[in-house]
Amino acid sequence: MVGLRGEELYDVLAQVKADYVEVKLQEWEVFSLKLYDGQVQDIRAYEDRKVGLRALKNGSWLVLSSAKGEKVSDLVEKAKRLIAKLPHGDARLALVSRHKDRYALRKEDIGLESKVEFFRQLESVATEDVLVWSVPIRYTEVVESKHVITSEGVDVLQEIPFVLLSITVNTATTSHSRLFGGVGGFAALDAGKIMENVREMCKAAVAQLTAKRVSGKFKAIFSPSAAGTLAEKVAHMLEADFVRDGISALRAAFERGERVAPAFFSLSDAPLDGCFCFYKYDDEGVAAREKRLIEEGVPEELIHSRETAASFETAPNGGGRGPLGAMPMPRTSAAFINRSDASFDEIMDVKQGIYVGGIAESNVSVRDGNFKMLAQECYLVEDGELKKPLGAVTLVGNLLELLRGIEMVGDDFELANITFDEKAGQVVHVCSGGPHLRVAEVKVV
16 A cells, blocks of 8 residues: 555546445554553554545445555455445435545644653652552554545545543552543643643542442532533434434434423534544545534434435535444544533532542443443532542433433533444544533432
């Protein structure tokens, strides 16, 4: 694949005959390291590139990607042979206009020594408490280039530098992990905020060593991180293939325009500028934009690929995502609850409840909304104030009932979470967040 560029992609496009052809060149420059006990370990640096090809013929798809060392000419010949064998199907794509664009986000960087010094500062701050045993830190930089051209006249090239920092705080019996990331290089990271978060993680991890456990039903205040987890899970229910195929618990509400949350609740999905999930074009070359999934408590829009947009006879909205060599599917990018007008003091004004700082693990059924979530950094709330820290808190219930029980949504906002989400064997990075919010009741077991 060495040296493959735009003109050669057009050569591939010209040689493969089908109703629709899409060729993608994806390239990566990767650097990573691990810091443990003050020592830099496992430094890696490499480059890679692959070509992907999709062809639609008589309503059926062919999807290929280059193997390591495979010549582009061999990929083309394979495509020609396999296209001739495709059966008739019913797949189709929503129309898009011809467009060409070149987008490159500048990387703002600092030297490796300065980065390592910052990581050592984080470790030093975290281990000030003797009860913190270790603080493994993993840092990764990826400059990713995607060039998509299609037989319909789409030609878009985007180059984005991503940065990801993973920090874990370990005590004798507890472990708290968090991901920090963005685009634009190391300078995109907010060093002061990361330091503050590490202090909070240490405090919570140590507090859990002696924290009490509770069970029962409580009013609950969700932090922006915990609210973000709720946002992501609801957004998955509004991925168009789940709704089309009758899998989503929100299908009926979407089709009938029924209210699923209070009028002050709105939910969006968009690859926001600066966030780790940012992109200008999705994996089909469709321009990204905000999707207003729930507006004033009513499901209004779905996350679409071009194929699902055709099924719903609507325009695609930049939600088609997937790894090279796989079919793009409707996928969440950055899901977030929009801010409302309640102050933090108003949200905290409860006689007794719990404060949920974050969700460490979650299992939510797209089909019926039933959930089980392991929460961390939780506190008992009494008379509007945070009191005793709580041990690991397991929340169970139904997400649709939780939405209906939202009492307040805050006027603050933070895009707090980075996760790697799996769907049908495909993994993409997803961000989420929102304001603080309060729900009438959650069950703790």
